[in-house]
Amino acid sequence: MGKDHEEGVEEMKEFIDPVQGDMLLGAFRALSGIRDAIVLVNAPVGCHWGINFIERLCSIRTSSAVSALRERNVIFGSDQNLRKTIEILLRKRKNRYLILLAGNVPSIIGEDWDGVISSLDFDIDYIAIDCGGYLGKMGDGYENALRELIKWIDEPKEKRKKRSVNIIGIPLDIPKGEKDIGEIRRCLKAVGVDVNSVFPPKSIREIKKASNADLNIVFGYGKGLAMEMEKRFGIPYLYFDRYPYGINQTKELLEKVAEKLSIDGYKNKIKKQEDIVLKTLKECHIYLPCIYDVSVALSADIFQARGISYFLNKELGMDVRLVSVTTSVGGDISDLEAFSKRIIFQGSWEKIKEVLEEEDIRIIFGSDMEKNISFKRSIPFIPFSFPSTLQISLVETPYMGFRGCISLVEAIINYILLYFS
Numbered sequence: 001m002g003k004d005h006e007e008g009v010e011e012m013k014e015f016i017d018p019v020q021g022d023m024l025l026g027a028f029r030a031l032s033g034i035r036d037a038i039v040l041v042n043a044p045v046g047c048h049w050g051i052n053f054i055e056r057l058c059s060i061r062t063s064s065a066v067s068a069l070r071e072r073n074v075i076f077g078s079d080q081n082l083r084k085t086i087e088i089l090l091r092k093r094k095n096r097y098l099i100l101l102a103g104n105v106p107s108i109i110g111e112d113w114d115g116v117i118s119s120l121d122f123d124i125d126y127i128a129i130d131c132g133g134y135l136g137k138m139g140d141g142y143e144n145a146l147r148e149l150i151k152w153i154d155e156p157k158e159k160r161k162k163r164s165v166n167i168i169g170i171p172l173d174i175p176k177g178e179k180d181i182g183e184i185r186r187c188l189k190a191v192g193v194d195v196n197s198v199f200p201p202k203s204i205r206e207i208k209k210a211s212n213a214d215l216n217i218v219f220g221y222g223k224g225l226a227m228e229m230e231k232r233f234g235i236p237y238l239y240f241d242r243y244p245y246g247i248n249q250t251k252e253l254l255e256k257v258a259e260k261l262s263i264d265g266y267k268n269k270i271k272k273q274e275d276i277v278l279k280t281l282k283e284c285h286i287y288l289p290c291i292y293d294v295s296v297a298l299s300a301d302i303f304q305a306r307g308i309s310y311f312l313n314k315e316l317g318m319d320v321r322l323v324s325v326t327t328s329v330g331g332d333i334s335d336l337e338a339f340s341k342r343i344i345f346q347g348s349w350e351k352i353k354e355v356l357e358e359e360d361i362r363i364i365f366g367s368d369m370e371k372n373i374s375f376k377r378s379i380p381f382i383p384f385s386f387p388s389t390l391q392i393s394l395v396e397t398p399y400m401g402f403r404g405c406i407s408l409v410e411a412i413i414n415y416i417l418l419y420f421s
Helices: 023-031 048-057 071-076 079-090 104-109 113-118 138-152 177-190 204-212 223-233 246-260 266-282 302-315 334-338 349-358 368-376 401-420
Strands: 009-011 038-042 064-066 097-102 125-130 164-168 194-199 215-219 237-240 295-300 319-325 342-345 363-366 381-383
Touching: 023 038, 023 097, 023 138, 038 079, 071 104, 079 097, 079 113, 097 113, 113 125, 125 138, 138 204, 138 223, 164 177, 177 194, 177 246, 177 266, 177 401, 194 204, 204 223, 215 223, 215 246, 223 237, 237 246, 246 266, 246 302, 246 401, 266 401, 295 302, 295 349, 295 368, 302 319, 302 334, 302 401, 319 349, 342 349, 349 368, 363 368, 363 401, 368 381, 381 401
Parallel strands: 009 342, 038 064, 038 097, 097 125, 164 194, 164 215, 215 237, 295 319, 295 363, 319 342, 363 381
Antiparallel strands: none
């Protein structure tokens, strides 16, 4: 971690944040939305509630199951249990795609899941990932799971679709996640770029055709997958360590993609989209001064935190006083010091609560984990990061991209008017 002990960065070295979770949760989040693949959590009885809970936390519909290991499986072996589970799930299916996520117990006892699968009397296309909790945290699981999907990507067609890209890394299960991807797709289309596939994917077909893109756009998670695709298929990639919130970060994304794909006249196309946003925001010009210097706290993974901190601070002039980084791949958070007075890196709820009591915070962007803190202190709360069960999104109101800028400004102003007028 950059500048571990410098003033302003507060780290709980011995605390494992329940918001972060372990590799199993990260891998499940990344892969559970693939409609035509079974995700089997190979773990003890009781882990089924975790699957149901994760489905409730977001709009992702999963095809998932748990092998329900028992104490006797730890003592006498779990091969038979796993074999029977897979047979029940897949024997009668025409297309047999399996993602096996091995939890702590089979990882520790050294279960031979590859041997079990190869001994079956029917063929399976499978990916098996060791997700023992001691191997890493949620961010590591998310990153590793996306990289493993290289095994299911087909060789590219002889003629690739020109000016097409894959979008990699933006989670589907954050508030507005699917709408955000739709907005990024729309913005790219406005400058003449088509989206070929999206990762996390929703189907096997989306995975298989990923090699037909001209370029991979990576937002935080999925850099390992992009590197493998560059090595195997010769597809270059652009890496962004923050999500595109607001006008400037969206413009940066589109400009870099257009330059990489040698698209002519892209600046005028981007300017047209920017002008639409600015014209819309003029309608609320009398309210914009009310958000200047308003104190904000936010809790999110590192890539969300970077993107929203920049937007709130640099574009809206808000005072970001606390950033709580819940999930990270790697540990360098020193760049956040340019936007926030205080930073908590994988800290506890008690630490967040303590800082909120010290600071005069007016709005919190966060997850369900910060909800009770905001309610008890009567601080306006905007559901923003994983996990969240506090809102649904039925219409196209993203947070990222050009239209997302309008949605965020609208939400912030409305909360301020509601709570402080």
